Amino acid sequence: MKHSKLWLVLATTSTIMSPYVKGHGYISAVEKGVVEGRATLCKFSAKTGEKNIGCGPVQWEPQSVEGPDGFPEAGPPDGQIASAGLASFSNLNEQTSNRWVKRPIRSGMQNFEWTYTANHVTRNWRYYITQPNWNPNQVLTRASFDLTPFCVVDGNMRKPPKRTTHACDVPDRNGYHVILAVWDVGDTAAAFYNVIDVQFNGDTPDQGTPKWSQVGTITPTMDLKKGDAVFIRVFDSSGERPDLQTRLSIESKQQGQSNQWAQALAKKVHEADNSIQAGQLDGKGSILPVFGVNTIWVAKDSDIKRVEIGYDVKTSPAPADVKVTGLNSEYTIGDTPVELLLNVKSTDNADIIINVYNHAQESLASNKLSISKDKAQDIKLALSKSEPGHHMLVTRVQDKDGKLINQTTQDFMLVWKTTAPAPSDKYDFLFPENLKEYKAQTKVMAKDGHIYQCKPFPNDGFCKQWSKHTTQYEPGVGDSWSMAWNKLN
DSSP states (O other), X not given: OOEEOOOEEOEEEEOOOOXXXXXXXXXXXXXXXXXXXXXXXXXXXXXXXXXXXXXGGGGTOGGGOEXXXXXTTSSSOTTOTTTTTOGGGGGGGOOOTXXXXXXXXXXXXXXXXXXXXXXXXXXXXXXXXXXXXXXXXXXXXXXXXXXXXXXXXXXXXXXXXXXXXXXXXXXXXXXXXXXXXXXXXXXXXXXXXXEEXXXXXXXXXXXXXXXXXXXXXXXXXXXXXXXXXXXXXXXXXXXXXXXXXXXXXXXXXXXXXXXXXXXXXXXXXXXXXXXXXXXXXXTTSOEEOOSSXXXXXXXXXXXEEEEEEEEEEEOOOOOOOEEEEOOOXXXXXXXXXXXXXXXXXXSSOEEEEEEEEETTOOEEEEEEEEEOTTOEEEEEEEOSOOOSEEEEEEEEEXXXXXXXXXXXXXXXXXXXXXXXXXXXXXXXXXXXXXXXXXXXXXXXXXXXXXXXXXXXXXXXXXXXXXXTTBOTTSTTTSTTGGGTEEEOO
């Protein structure tokens, strides 16, 4: 068999573009952020190598944890706060004292960073934290949190840059707590909910515990088979130390389950060498192996610099690499349904499901196809609804057993079709120029290229009611434009 080895604060911003895929937004620690969100760590590893596992579909799109706004009076229901009420992200709602990676944090001023993949006009950001006596082994509810936000940042109804940092005064806490960061979008009835699992000073070795230093992580990212092996590789200042390697051979299907072998390896590390420990720190300062992510510690004065995880596993074929090309960044809405003309190619036999969603998560088109190795196939998707705004093309790749092996999301926009501008002698102003002069019978050229005339009294007063953030009476655009204007062409 082949094997292979509540304070109102000012937002500080950065205009560096995100290196990640398009979407919406999530709590990150790329530049100035102190901690990553739970969903973020489902896709990206922390600087320590730690990563959440068993997350479900959110591992493909942590930027999309979006639900109804209005928290805490409204918003996602209790028990579903972490998933924003989305059934597809329900794994995020699991809550125990050792289910998720915890990132170290101190009370006092800390920076929280958002990375946006599709930014929106913003009402505000709010940050909540669990009560001092919360129960980490119960699902998150409103009763879990202090519902007075410890930090509020005004969005001024503007779009933030692609990365934003908020300086917030974090309350005093001890041990494990959850912070809830809410991004309240201003141009939709939606908000983004990111929970953050944190461990406060006094309970984490790299923030106040003098005896231990963190040098690695046992992250159970996959199940193993009987005959496989997993081991730690230890490195000091001179290089790798094979004499300190600890190896676990998988002897049964049950032992090969990811959480099982992670705990077994951590326990074996304990038994092999007291100078290297693996597990999670409890409230008494002891390091205990757990069924899940185990941090690897060494004594503060140790010469060991890092510990990595190695595998000796049966060789498996690489999963199919599927490419979907032909998607434009923008499509114009016309008299017929918008059509997407795409080309799909795979490096291996694969079952592929392609869906189109609008920003409200409505499914507008779907196609399921089986494609052969190194073959390409053209497909056409006609959208069932064509409305302006943000849309997503989601491609899911499944193996022969129907198991998801990859998922990608591509973003595109639908825009109104514009007409050629009318001659300037047909209207008085280009909207919204000379706004204060608008009165009954005033004619304007709107952004859609059509001419509108201000209605007579008593509706003419609506014609002047416009700003960048108040557009309900904007001709041809606002929700209530017909109360103020008559369309002439």
